[in-house]
Amino acid sequence: MGRLDGKVALVTGGAQGIGRAVAVLFAQEGAIVYAGDVKAGAAAKGIENVTLDVSQQADWTRVVDAIVKTHGRIDILVNNAGIVKCYGPVHETDAESWNRVLAVNLTGSFIGMQSVLPAMRKAGKGSIINFSSIWGNVGVPGAAAYNAAKGGVRNMTKNAAVTYAKENIRVNSVHPGLIRTPLVEAQPDEMNAGIIAQTPMGRMGTPQEVARGCLFLASDESSFMTGSELVIDGGYLAQ
Numbered sequence: 001m002g003r004l005d006g007k008v009a010l011v012t013g014g015a016q017g018i019g020r021a022v023a024v025l026f027a028q029e030g031a032i033v034y035a036g037d038v039k040a041g042a043a044a045k046g047i048e049n050v051t052l053d054v055s056q057q058a059d060w061t062r063v064v065d066a067i068v069k070t071h072g073r074i075d076i077l078v079n080n081a082g083i084v085k086c087y088g089p090v091h092e093t094d095a096e097s098w099n100r101v102l103a104v105n106l107t108g109s110f111i112g113m114q115s116v117l118p119a120m121r122k123a124g125k126g127s128i129i130n131f132s133s134i135w136g137n138v139g140v141p142g143a144a145a146y147n148a149a150k151g152g153v154r155n156m157t158k159n160a161a162v163t164y165a166k167e168n169i170r171v172n173s174v175h176p177g178l179i180r181t182p183l184v185e186a187q188p189d190e191m192n193a194g195i196i197a198q199t200p201m202g203r204m205g206t207p208q209e210v211a212r213g214c215l216f217l218a219s220d221e222s223s224f225m226t227g228s229e230l231v232i233d234g235g236y237l238a239q
């Protein structure tokens, strides 16, 4: 028996990194998985790759309509797609970068919830997992737009959690610390070393360690959890 047997899941940013690990684990646990991304994902058993730019309403409509038409429902949405793009502080963040970072990380998750909620409300159940970050909880020097977007995701999640709790739709946020993915591998070594030095466990996490937390939130095992923050950060925020 898989922990997600028969459930229909959409994972955004599912071509690489954490989103890919989530899609793979969900498929292993019996879910029917759609991995939405602007990039082409590799073929994998139990995963259907779909083109989805989370900042585009028309993309969401196309993808969610197709899933609901095929399966009659959508049980799980993982709003994982995210970008950092701009590492500058407030006085060095241009409007274009600010708008794009907010559009993908925050508005993308908002439109995602809006797109799946009609089907979830009709079914009377659902689990939505929104990707925040440790930078959704505390400030980091630089990355002003990312810090703002992830803080927005954190509280938007609580808003949706309390709004839809009586309809059996659970909405939780995930807050990873530094995780070894293509995003992080593209960052300067000194930057990553600085975060590791401030992480009590003294290492990066793996995408699989984050995926296991998402599995719990997606499954019925977390049936009394909504509006919670699942922190997976090697102890960073405990300090």
Ligand SMILES: NC(=O)c1ccc[n+]([C@@H]2O[C@H](COP(=O)([O-])OP(=O)(O)OC[C@H]3O[C@@H](n4cnc5c(N)ncnc54)[C@H](O)[C@@H]3O)[C@@H](O)[C@H]2O)c1
Binding pocket: 012, 013, 014, 015, 016, 017, 018, 019, 036, 037, 038, 039, 052, 053, 054, 055, 079, 080, 081, 082, 083, 104, 131, 132, 133, 134, 175, 176, 177, 178, 179, 180, 181, 182, 183, 184
């Ligand atoms: N890696 C970390 O250390 C870390 C820490 C905290 C939070 N996060 C968050 O976890 C999530 C995944 O991060 P990652 O490290 O796996 O990143 P990544 O860059 O390795 O992968 C992100 C995926 O999202 C896709 N994507 C980007 N823009 C998109 C869009 N507009 N529409 C659809 N897909 C899009 C990319 O093509 C890519 O496949 C992000 O929300 C990120 O902010 C990551």
